[in-house]
Amino acid sequence: MARNRRSRTPWFSYSVVAIGGLLMALPFLDMLSSSFKGPGEYGILPYHFLPHHFTWSNYGAAFDQLQLGRLFLNSVIVTAAVTASVLVTSAMGGYALAKLRFRGRDVIFRFILATMMLPPFLLLIPDFIIMLNWPLAGGNNIIGQNGDGGMTTNIVSLMLPFLVSGFGIFLMRQFMIAVPEEMLEAARLDGAGEWRLFYNIILPQTGPVAITLGLITFVGQWNEYIWTSLIASTNPDLMTLPVGIQQLQSFIDPNRTTPIVMAGIIISILPVLITFLFLQRYYVRGVVLSGMK
Amino acid sequence: MTGTYAAATRQASARQGAAAPPVAPRSRRLRRQGRAGYLFLAPSLLFFMVFLILPSLFAIFLSLSQWGGYDLTQIKFIGVKNYRDILNLHSTFVSPILVNTLVFAALSVILAVVGSLVVAQCIERLRFQGFWRFLYFLPVVATVVAVGNVWKMMYQPSGLINGILNLLHVNSIGFLSDPHEALPSVAVVQAWASIGAAVLILTAGIKAIDRTIYEAAEIDGANSWRTFWGITLPLLRPSLLFVFITQCIAGMQSFALIIVMTKDGGPANATNVAAFEMYQQAFRFGAWGTASAMAMVLFVIIFIITLIQLWISRRAGDDD
CATH class of the missing domain: 1.10.3720.10 (MetI-like)
Incomplete structure (x- = not known):
């Protein structure tokens, strides 16, 4: 591209992007170096970037004080369940909207688009009340009363509001609409049912978009904070990594705990960073697709 | 994208009209597709019913009410006072x-x-x-x-x-x-x-x-x-x-x-x-x-x- 305009090295562009890149990386580097600072080394003046006494002890402390194993397990369970559910329901819904003809499809498609416009904060309060009054959960009776916390006592409550994604259905539909109609018609004439068509013809072709959607869902759910912190405030056993780390941050003397918190953060973002590093182009494609309308 | 969608439906109906003679099997197939369509969408629609429509209506109602939490029977409708x-x-x-x-x-x-x-x-x-x-x-x-x-x-x-x-x-x-x-x-x-x-x-x-x-x-x-x-x-x-x-x-x-x-x-x-x-x-x-x-x-x-x-x-x- 550069050769179209100027053949010489675009120094100006390089310096702009490099300075910007430094600004993007610096907080992460500061986080990394702080996580290796020994006791009494953080929070003193003057600021020094590199630790004087390099130590791994903050990572050990993070494991002890955070019950990191427990947090990790919760994060993995919730993220895996939500990602699986979003993939399955999006593929099914996308197939119906892309390749099946039935009365009301247009209306349903518009409804799915509209769901994407609804900001999450609007549903925060009613969703929480729905969880508290979920029938037959956490001691509730059939009309959802008299219990002690209802569904919020169960890890399922961390997943429920995220199980279906309007964006996911939309993404799958846009992708599946490109599958040639002839393939499906031929199979239909052979007497194959819609489920067979979906499973044998459509699904094998959805690989790339499934990775994109799975990755976006995985990252989003792994990082989810607001809803999980609400549920975990009534039941600390349900904390995930971000919530547990934030909890530690807000409790004790910051000068002592900040390096431990930084170590915890690094452990918690590693899975996402590694996945992103390898599957970057799929994620990028998803973001770009969302921008194409 | 609504444009392509409209085009697709138009095309579909045009094709339907052209293939008039074998009416019975096609309409049966369409009916079957209709059933399948709703079945495929059922989990999502059920979800949106419980976690989108119901809470949206509840949010509107709650914004017109006074409520201290816990007991749902204590919700008091107060109009636009909030x-x-x-x-x-x-x-x-x-x-x-x-x-x-x-x-x-x-x-x-x-x-x-x-x-x-x-x-x-x-x-x-x-x-x-x-x-x-x-x-x-x-x-x-x-x-x-x-x-x-x-x-x-x-x-x-x-x-x-x-x-x-x-x-x-x-x-x-x-x-x-x-x-x-x-x-x-x-x-x-x-x-x-x-x-x-x-x-x-x-x-x-x-x-x-x-x-x-x-x-x-x-x-x-x-x-x-x-x-x-x-x-x-x-x-x-x-x-x-x-x-x-x-x-x-x-x-x-x-x-x-x-x-x-x-x-x-x-x-x-x-x-x-x-x-x-x-x-x-x-x-x-x-x-x-x-x-x-x-x-x-x-x-x-x-x-x-x-x-x-x-x-x-x-x-x-x-x-x-």
Whole structure:
């Protein structure tokens, strides 16, 4: 591209992007170096970037004080369940909207688009009340009363509001609409049912978009904070990594705990960073697709 | 996309009309498709019923009620009183909270859009684009807890930024403790965290612009500054509008960053924004009706601002 305009090295562009890149990386580097600072080394003046006494002890402390194993397990369970559910329901819904003809499809498609416009904060309060009054959960009776916390006592409550994604259905539909109609018609004439068509013809072709959607869902759910912190405030056993780390941050003397918190953060973002590093182009494609309308 | 969809349905009905003779098997097949369609969509529709329609209606009802929580039978319908309480000249919800929300959104949007536009324009001429993209995208995949805490650490008097300022013989700034600095300080973080996604979308938009237009401009002797203003910017408008609107919506409803960085919207309400106030009213003070009314007001404001942006962009498009 550069050769179209100027053949010489675009120094100006390089310096702009490099300075910007430094600004993007610096907080992460500061986080990394702080996580290796020994006791009494953080929070003193003057600021020094590199630790004087390099130590791994903050990572050990993070494991002890955070019950990191427990947090990790919760994060993995919730993220895996939500990602699986979003993939399955999006593929099914996308197939119906892309390749099946039935009365009301247009209306349903518009409804799915509209769901994407609804900001999450609007549903925060009613969703929480729905969880508290979920029938037959956490001691509730059939009309959802008299219990002690209802569904919020169960890890399922961390997943429920995220199980279906309007964006996911939309993404799958846009992708599946490109599958040639002839393939499906031929199979239909052979007497194959819609489920067979979906499973044998459509699904094998959805690989790339499934990775994109799975990755976006995985990252989003792994990082989810607001809803999980609400549920975990009534039941600390349900904390995930971000919530547990934030909890530690807000409790004790910051000068002592900040390096431990930084170590915890690094452990918690590693899975996402590694996945992103390898599957970057799929994620990028998803973001770009969302921008194409 | 509705266009292609309409075209597809038109095509479908045309084909249906053409294949008139074998009516019976086709209609049976369509009926079967109809059943299958609803079956495939059933889990999603059920979900939206329980977690979208029901809560939306409940949110509207709650915003017109007074309720202290727990016992659902205690909900008292009080009409628009909640709205009257929060929307008057003396209410803290209007000032400083809604003002904060708009300032926060405007600051973060301007920073993110200008920053991402400059970077996208420059990145496109470089090698190692994957590496740069990865760097700019890092904050987007990091949790808000990581982003908020690391910036909070850097903003401390003993943190990285004040360390650099002191090296340059500038006095330390209380980024999060000074009421005048706190809101812009958090807005910078919001912009920092969202710039990567904007860069991606704008880079894709720039790549989609026809190369021959640039070549023609070069033959005419236009410099890169002129081609940027004359070609890139106008042709990039759809992507730019998308980035602008999504960043605006995100900025107006963002409050996780504020919880993480300032905990209570302080100092002295300086970083208190509408979504955060709603959260506090409901989950800390148990004023569920007031909180729901705040959520509705914010939703309507976001909706109106989005419509205005679309309208302005459409008008600008007509002028060309």
